[in-house]
Amino acid sequence: MTTTLFSDFALFDGKNEALKTNAWMLVDDQTGKIIDCGNQKQPTADQNVSLNGKYIVPGLINCHTHITMDPSTGDGGTAANVISSTVHAVDNLHTLLKSGVTYIRECGSTYDIDITLSHLIAEGQIQQAPEIMPSGRPYSMTGGHGDFANFGHLVDSPDEMRKAVRQGQKIGSKAIKVMATGGVMTKNDFMDDPQLSTAEIEAAVEEAHHKGNIVAAHAEGNPGILNAIKAGVDSIEHGFYVNDEEIDMMLQQGTYLTPTIVADWAIPEYGHGILPDWEIKKAADALDDLCQNIVHAHERGVAVTLGTDAGTPFNDFSMTPVELQLMVELGFSEYEALLTSSQNSAKLMKIDHEYGTLEPNKYADFLVLDQNPLTDIKAMQQADKAVYKKGKQVY
DSSP states (O other): OOEEEEEEEEEOOSSOSSOEEEEEEEEETTTOBEEEEESSSOOOOSEEEEEEEEEEEEOEEEEEEOTTOOTTSTTTTTTOOHHHHHHHHHHHHHHHHHHTEEEEEEOOOGGGHHHHHHHHHHTTSSOSOOEEEOOOSOEEOTTSTTOOTTTOEEOOSHHHHHHHHHHHHHTTOOEEEEEOBOOSSOTTOOTTOBOSOHHHHHHHHHHHHHTTOEEEEEEOSTTHHHHHHHHTOSEEEEOTTOOHHHHHHHHHHTOEEEOOHHHHHHHHHHOTTTSOHHHHHHHHHHHHHHHHHHHHHHHHTOOBOOOOOBTBTTOOTTOHHHHHHHHHHHTOOHHHHHHIIIIIIHHHTTOTTTSSSOSTTSBOOEEEESSOTTTOGGGGGOTTOEEEETTEEOO
């Protein structure tokens, strides 16, 4: 076994609010896992790397991305063919990693491209990419939010859902994505349109949980949010109009909330004169409401995760640190914002035994920053931050 000792830095381990100063971290070069870390007497190692008094934080876990989508188009580029979609996806993975994202949960890819890419990354055939928990194509009712060519599995009964989820898991889906309501990017539906029924979503949950996999529900308004919670999904994605009845159930069931604030914010911020008026209006009309409702859910104790819906219009793959900034602007502390990744995203994805925090027996996925993000969350937006995966610098 060879080892690398990282030293001379201030450590935010992803768990404790207090920084550990004059810290060191000993990493096993073969496994990429942390052997030990502290700020007392340093151990010996085969290699020594001084980080020159900078700040070390865990790599970010973005639990809502769409790597095959193109944020420069109004429809997310869902009409692209399999070759161009794959090229976009690889480029987008590079951008995510450079921004500080070291692990993603994909929430819908055309042609099931994320499943293949997740295998190639795990085998080391693709370098400079975050690890992927793949979803494959999402599950939508006919005519629903997700009924795009080569994008959604179209299901119109519990039995159709059951078979489609079994097929998805057969080829490698680990995160089942269901469409419980309409959304911003589809012209003929709205956030308060319920789509997949509770019974249909229940079938997806049962099949996923049989395999130890998780279910995410696109659910922006009501009654779709309530339907998804009743069906037992693991996370509500967006949740713009979540109410107290639903919060009560989420707290009881341990349901996570992924608000994707930046996805809604970016459309009215950058879309005027480019996107259709109906798309801008839907996003703008929801923005104040979603901010109020997300903060209320957070204050009541719902576990909020870090996800951006990356790939939607003007919401490119570098925006994960901006989501953290928006959370802080809404009233989260810097510490609370960072915990959405290191604690909540990791736990939702069931990877918290090896990822999320920087402590012994976990992977050395970390970022090196010039400034302290616990006093200014914008420190996470540093363009030239160093990014390490399993103890090796990748950017």
